[in-house]
Amino acid sequence: MNLLKADMKTSKRLEGIGEYYFSQKLREIDELNKQGKQIINLGIGSPDLPPHPEVIRTLQDESSKPNVHGYQSYKGSVVLRKAISAWYREWYNVELDADSEVLPLIGSKEGIMHVCMTYLDKGDEVLVPNPGYPTYRSAVKLAGGKCIDYNLKEKNNYEPDFEKLEKKKLEKVKLMFVNYPQMPTGQLPSKDLFERIVAFGRKHKILIVHDNPYSFILNDRPMSLLHVEGAKECVIELNSLSKSQNMAGWRVGMLCGAKERIDEVLRFKSNMDSGMFLPVQLAAARALGLGKDWYQQVNNEYAERREKVFEVLNLLNCKFSKDQAGLFVWARVPSKYKNGYELSDDVLYNSNVFITPGGIFGSAGEKYIRVSLCATVQKLTEAFERAASLILAKEEI
Numbered sequence: 001m002n003l004l005k006a007d008m009k010t011s012k013r014l015e016g017i018g019e020y021y022f023s024q025k026l027r028e029i030d031e032l033n034k035q036g037k038q039i040i041n042l043g044i045g046s047p048d049l050p051p052h053p054e055v056i057r058t059l060q061d062e063s064s065k066p067n068v069h070g071y072q073s074y075k076g077s078v079v080l081r082k083a084i085s086a087w088y089r090e091w092y093n094v095e096l097d098a099d100s101e102v103l104p105l106i107g108s109k110e111g112i113m114h115v116c117m118t119y120l121d122k123g124d125e126v127l128v129p130n131p132g133y134p135t136y137r138s139a140v141k142l143a144g145g146k147c148i149d150y151n152l153k154e155k156n157n158y159e160p161d162f163e164k165l166e167k168k169k170l171e172k173v174k175l176m177f178v179n180y181p182q183m184p185t186g187q188l189p190s191k192d193l194f195e196r197i198v199a200f201g202r203k204h205k206i207l208i209v210h211d212n213p214y215s216f217i218l219n220d221r222p223m224s225l226l227h228v229e230g231a232k233e234c235v236i237e238l239n240s241l242s243k244s245q246n247m248a249g250w251r252v253g254m255l256c257g258a259k260e261r262i263d264e265v266l267r268f269k270s271n272m273d274s275g276m277f278l279p280v281q282l283a284a285a286r287a288l289g290l291g292k293d294w295y296q297q298v299n300n301e302y303a304e305r306r307e308k309v310f311e312v313l314n315l316l317n318c319k320f321s322k323d324q325a326g327l328f329v330w331a332r333v334p335s336k337y338k339n340g341y342e343l344s345d346d347v348l349y350n351s352n353v354f355i356t357p358g359g360i361f362g363s364a365g366e367k368y369i370r371v372s373l374c375a376t377v378q379k380l381t382e383a384f385e386r387a388a389s390l391i392l393a394k395e396e397i
């Protein structure tokens with residue numbers, strides 16, 4: 001029986017916003033697993049390795065104290081803010097005032113929404129990368145803004161074509177999302193690219209939102225867009241402990257930038273949540289203090305896995321660059337497949353391996369697939385064997 005009003009519908013702002021692709025696909029994979037298929041999931045970028053033992057110990061020790069269970073400051077604990085500031089100084093050579101230029105977040109994904117809700121009114125335009133992280137697009141739409149795609153092409157090293165962008169009408173553009181190392185293409189930034197991005201933001205008075213969760217993964221020179229001279233006047237940067245500290249489920253991220261921007265975003269955010277569990281913040285601070293050995297160890301594992309992924313991709317006849325950073329390998333599908341969706345379905349239904357079709361990151365990704373490195377070498381070897389049997393079976397037909 002439906003007790004609600006007959007015209008009860010979801011809000012207009014949800015129109016065109018579907019359920020997140022992975023949330024749907026994971027349900028389908030669950031179903032297939034219930035049928036006994038034992039799908040190897042190479043879709044999502046959720047690190048399968050644990051955080052450093054000291055980080056876990058900090059959480060355990062701190063959470064056993066009696067006085068840490070209350071609401072916390074909206075601005076985050078001083079300990080975490082200082083750790084973020086020290087991390088930016090040590091690894092990115094960027095100075096941030098721990099008190100005013102840093103805002104801890106409950107994961108960087110929520111930060112994307114907060115930024116959109118803070119700055120966008122109906123009809124305001126936002127430049128979003130195609131292909132790019134789907135959340136930029138949905139957050140802009142939910143906040144009432146309008147997405148203006150800028151295409152990232154392989155032949156341009158997946159860099160924005162600024163000449164083309166300059167020809168567009170940019171008066172209504174308030175924000176531009178950029179993300180390097182880029183997800184899903186794995187493209188690393190150059191110093192020159194970062195300088196061009198900042199120059200573009202300054203020239204057109206656009207707030208550049210740099211999303212930087214992958215800078216430590218398979219990359220030994222992490223870079224921040226805030227390092228560019230004059231960047232703080234037009235850039236804010238999102239960062240995360242999800243990938244580089246293996247803490248995706250802990251939900252810890254950060255927003256960094258000029259005091260004015262941090263205060264503006266906090267005006268919105270402080271109405272949305274009531275701070276983060278203190279022991280999680282203290283453990284996150286511990287994680288940010290980890291040294292070179294930690295990143296080296298994480299990357300040695302990913303480098304080994306990536307070699308296996310290259311083998312799978314070669315077997316499937318895909319084309320890819322070996323110079324990619326981040327938790328995935330991005331590859332072009334062979335012409336016998338119409339697009340990445342067709343390859344993904346073929347491999348899922350005929351060899352029980354799930355690979356993400358590139359089209360979910362935007363139309364410019366349609367001819368590509370993205371393979372996650374968040375599976376053990378053993379699982380990746382099994383995926384290789386399953387793909388090899390699929391190819392053999394097809395040859396025999």
Ligand SMILES: Cc1ncc(COP(=O)(O)O)c(C=O)c1O
Nearest residue numbers: 107108109133183211240242253
């Ligand atoms: C490009 C990009 N930005 C942001 C996020 C969100 O990360 P977090 O776990 O910090 O919310 C992801 C997660 O997959 C991502 O790929």
